[in-house]
Amino acid sequence: MGTVAVHGLRKSFGKVQALDGVTLDVPDGSFFVVLGPSGAGKTTTLRAIAGLEKLDAGSVHLDGRDATGDPPAARDLAMVFQNYALYPRHTAYENIASPLRARRCSSSEIAAAVEQMSRLLHIERLLQRRPAQLSGGEMQRVALARALVRRPRAFLMDEPLTNLDLKLRVEMRTELTRIHRSLGATFVYVTNDQVEALSMADQVAVLKEGKVQQVGTPTEVYERPANQWVAGFVGSPPISLLACHAEGDRLVGAEGWTLPRPRWTTAEDGRALLLGLRAEDLSVEQRGNASLPGELYGLEPLGDRTVVDVRVGTEILKVKARPTITGTPGERLLVTVDLDRAHLFDAGTGLSLSEAGR
Amino acid sequence: MAVSVDEAVSAGPVRDHTPPARRRGGRGRSVLEVALLAVLAVVMLFPVLWMIQTSIKENRDVYAIPAKFFDFQVTMDHFKDVFVASGGGRSALSVSFLNSVVVAGASTVLATVLGVPAAWAYSRFAVKAKKDQLFFILSTRFMPPVVVVIPIFLMYRQVGLIDTKLGLILIYAAYNLPFTIWMMKGFVDEVPAEYEDAAMLDGYTRLQAFRRFTLPLLVPGIAATAVFALIFSWNEFVFAIFLTSSDDVRTAPPAIAGLIGGTTVDWGLVAAASVVFALPVLVFAYLVRKHLVAGVTLGAVRR
Numbered sequence: 001m002g003t004v005a006v007h008g009l010r011k012s013f014g015k016v017q018a019l020d021g022v023t024l025d026v027p028d029g030s031f032f033v034v035l036g037p038s039g040a041g042k043t044t045t046l047r048a049i050a051g052l053e054k055l056d057a058g059s060v061h062l063d064g065r066d067a068t069g070d071p072p073a074a075r076d077l078a079m080v081f082q083n084y085a086l087y088p089r090h091t092a093y094e095n096i097a098s099p100l101r102a103r104r105c106s107s108s109e110i111a112a113a114v115e116q117m118s119r120l121l122h123i124e125r126l127l128q129r130r131p132a133q134l135s136g137g138e139m140q141r142v143a144l145a146r147a148l149v150r151r152p153r154a155f156l157m158d159e160p161l162t163n164l165d166l167k168l169r170v171e172m173r174t175e176l177t178r179i180h181r182s183l184g185a186t187f188v189y190v191t192n193d194q195v196e197a198l199s200m201a202d203q204v205a206v207l208k209e210g211k212v213q214q215v216g217t218p219t220e221v222y223e224r225p226a227n228q229w230v231a232g233f234v235g236s237p238p239i240s241l242l243a244c245h246a247e248g249d250r251l252v253g254a255e256g257w258t259l260p261r262p263r264w265t266t267a268e269d270g271r272a273l274l275l276g277l278r279a280e281d282l283s284v285e286q287r288g289n290a291s292l293p294g295e296l297y298g299l300e301p302l303g304d305r306t307v308v309d310v311r312v313g314t315e316i317l318k319v320k321a322r323p324t325i326t327g328t329p330g331e332r333l334l335v336t337v338d339l340d341r342a343h344l345f346d347a348g349t350g351l352s353l354s355e356a357g358r
Numbered sequence: 359m360a361v362s363v364d365e366a367v368s369a370g371p372v373r374d375h376t377p378p379a380r381r382r383g384g385r386g387r388s389v390l391e392v393a394l395l396a397v398l399a400v401v402m403l404f405p406v407l408w409m410i411q412t413s414i415k416e417n418r419d420v421y422a423i424p425a426k427f428f429d430f431q432v433t434m435d436h437f438k439d440v441f442v443a444s445g446g447g448r449s450a451l452s453v454s455f456l457n458s459v460v461v462a463g464a465s466t467v468l469a470t471v472l473g474v475p476a477a478w479a480y481s482r483f484a485v486k487a488k489k490d491q492l493f494f495i496l497s498t499r500f501m502p503p504v505v506v507v508i509p510i511f512l513m514y515r516q517v518g519l520i521d522t523k524l525g526l527i528l529i530y531a532a533y534n535l536p537f538t539i540w541m542m543k544g545f546v547d548e549v550p551a552e553y554e555d556a557a558m559l560d561g562y563t564r565l566q567a568f569r570r571f572t573l574p575l576l577v578p579g580i581a582a583t584a585v586f587a588l589i590f591s592w593n594e595f596v597f598a599i600f601l602t603s604s605d606d607v608r609t610a611p612p613a614i615a616g617l618i619g620g621t622t623v624d625w626g627l628v629a630a631a632s633v634v635f636a637l638p639v640l641v642f643a644y645l646v647r648k649h650l651v652a653g654v655t656l657g658a659v660r661r
Contacts, residue, residue: 052555054484072558079559085552087571102561146560156559 002063002153002186003028009048009058011041011210018044020210022058026154026188027203031180034190035197036207037233042190043082045207046156049188051075062153073102078147079156082163084139086131086146093127096145103150117145120179137168148179154186161196173199194234198222206230228350231276231343237300237307237318240282242275243347251275255313259290262339267346267353274350276343279320284308288336292317296331310335406636412629413437420625436630450605451631454613459638461523461609462591465530469587472531473538474580478568480539481546482554492543495536503533503596511600521602526609529597534587541586545579546572589639610635 004026011019018041026032034042047053049060051072059068067075078099086095096117100110118124121141131139140160147155160176161169177200180187191197197204198218206213206221214226225231231239243254246267251259253275267273297309297316301323308319310333319335327333344353411427412420419430443449479485480492510529511520519525549572557567592610599612608616614631617624 050559052558071563072555073561073563077559079556081552081556083550083552085550085556087553087556089574098557099560
C-alpha cells in the first residue's frame with residue numbers, strides 16, 4: 001500500500017500564500033508529478049506530505065490514515081532533495097545506510113542493502129567517498145540510493161534532476177521510470193520541467209500560486225488543458241492565444257481575421273474568447289479551409305524542426321514547420337489552422353470552453 | 359562590558375599579526391612591508407615584553423634607573439611567589455587563579471550549553487517576532503557592567519549569592535549568553551537545514567537529527583564562540599571586584615589588582631602574576647586558531 005492524499009492544504013510564509021487549498025489524491029503505485037513554475041508551492045506541498053512543514057490548515061492522509069500531525073520519522077516516507085542534502089561528513093556508504101541505521105538494522109542487513117542499491121544505481125566504486133568528492137550526477141545517485149534503500153510507503157522527489165546537465169537528466173529520466181516500474185512504489189515527483197512531467201508521469205497535477213489548476217494524465221493535461229494558464233504552461237513552444245469572439249458561424253478575431261466557428265463550441269455570440277492554437281496544429285506549408293493571414297516575423301531553427309513566428313496583427317503565432325523551411329521576415333503568408341484541435345478559453349475567467357462540445 | 363568585548367576581539371588580531379609578519383618575511387615580502395610590520399609589532403608588543411622582562415628580573419633590576427633591557431639577572435622567584443605563600447603552602451594568588459579557572463570554565467560551559475540550542479532554535483524555527491527577540495537578547499549587553507552592578511549586588515545580597523563563585527558563574531554566563539546566541543546563530547545559519555530534514559525522513563527525531571548531523575558541523579563555531587566567552591569571563595574585572603571579597607572566592611583580575619596600592623608594590627610579583635594570567639588565554643586561542651577561521655560546511659549541498 002502507498003496512497004498519499006492531501007486535502008485543503010493551506011500555508012503562508014509571512015504575506016505570501018504558498019499553499020491555497022491544495023487537494024491531491026495520489027493512487028497506490030503511481031508516478032505522480034506535481035508540475036508548476038517556481039513559487040507555485042510544489043516544494044511546500046511535498047514538504048507538507050513529508051511532515052517538514054507546519055500547515056495553517058488541511059490534512060495529510062497516508063494509506064487512508066490521518067497523519068497530519070505526525071513527525072516525519074513516523075510517516076514512513078523517503079525523500080530526495082533538490083540539493084541532495086547528503087551528510088557532508090559521512091561517506092556515500094554511510095549516507096545510504098543512514099535510514100537503516102535510524103531503524104537499528106543489523107550491520108549485515110545494512111551491508112547487503114547498500115550493496116544492492118549501489119549495484120542498481122552503478123555507484124559501487126563511490127561508496128567510500130565523501131559528498132565533496134562526488135560530482136553532481138554521482139551525488140544525485142547517492143541521494144537516490146539513500147531514499148531507495150528502504151521500502152517506504154512512498155517516495156518524495158523534489159526536483160531531483162534539476163541540478164544535472166541535460167544529457168544526464170535525460171538518462172536519469174529513463175532510469176527513474178525504470179526504477180519506478182520495477183519497484184511498483186508510489187512516487188510523488190515535483191518538477192518545473194514539463195518535459196519530465198509529460199514523459200514520466202502517470203498523473204500530473206499542475207500547480208500555480210498555491211492552487212491546483214488541473215489533475216490528469218499527461219495526455220489530458222496537454223490535449224485538454226483546463227484553463228488558459230495550463231495551456232500556456234504545458235507545451236513547447238508555448239501555445240499561441242488569439243483574442244476573438246463568436247459571431248454566428250464564424251469566429252472573428254480582434255485583429256480582424258475570421259475563421260469558421262468550430263462545431264464543438266457552445267460559446268454564445270459576442271463573448272470575449274481566447275483561441276488557443278498549438279504550434280503543431282498550425283501550418284504554413286499546407287493548405288486547408290481555415291487559415292489566417294499574417295507575415296513572417298522570425299525563424300527559430302531547432303534542428304529537428306523549425307518554429308516559425310508569424311505576426312497576425314499585433315499577435316505572434318508560433319507555428320511548427322519542417323527544418324528546411326526558409327523565408328524572409330515581412331513576407332506575407334497564410335497559416336492553416338486545424339480547428340478540430342484548437343482550444344477556446346473564456347477571456348475573462350481563462351476557463352476552457354472546449355470540453356462541453358467534444 | 360563593551361570595553362571587555364573590544365579587548366577580547368582586538369586581542370586576537372594582535373596576537374595573530376606578529377607571527378605571520380615573521381613567517382611571511384621569508385617569502386619575498388617587500389622590505390618596506392617587513393619594516394612596517396616590525397615597527398608595528400614592537401609598538402604593540404612593548405608592554406607585553408616589558409611585563410615579561412619585569413617578571414624575570416631580580417628586584418633591584420626592576421627598580422634600576424635607567425631600565426636594564428638586556429643585562430639583568432634572571433630569576434624565577436617571582437613566579438614561585440605567585441604560587442607559593444611566603445610561609446610555605448598555597449598562596450592567595452594561586453587560589454585566585456584556580457577560582458578564575460573554575461568561574462571562567464563553568465560560565466563558558468553554561469553559556470554554550472544554553473546558547474547553542476537557543477541559536478539553533480532561532481535559526482531553524484519560525485518564532486514570533488524573531489528579530490525583536492534577538493534584538494532584546496542583544497540589548498542586554500548594551501549596558502556596561504558598571505551600570506548594572508549595583509542592582510545586581512543588591513539582588514545577590516538578597517539571595518545569598520554575594521561573594522560566591524556560583525554568583526560569578528551565573529552573571530558571566532548571563533553576560534555571555536547573548537553573545538553566544540548571536541554568534542552561534544550565524545554558524546547554524548550556515549549549515550543547511552536540509553541535513554536535518556533528510557535525517558528526519560531517515561527516521562531520526564528532530565533532536566537526534568540536530569545532534570547527529572548538525573552539531574558535528576558546528577564544532578568549529580562552538581570552539582570559536584567558547585573562546586570568546588572564555589576570554590570575557592577570564593578577563594572580567596568589574597563584577598568580580600564588586601561581587602566578591604574573600605580570598606578563597608576572588609578571581610585573578612581583582613586579586614592581581616589588589617597587589618598594587620600598598621605602601622610598596624612588588625612589581626616583579628605583579629608582572630609574574632600577569633604573565634601567568636595571560637598565558638592560558640593565549641594558549642587556548644592558539645590551539646583553536648584554525649577553528650576561528652575555518653569554514654563550517656564541507657559542501658555537499660549545491661546552492
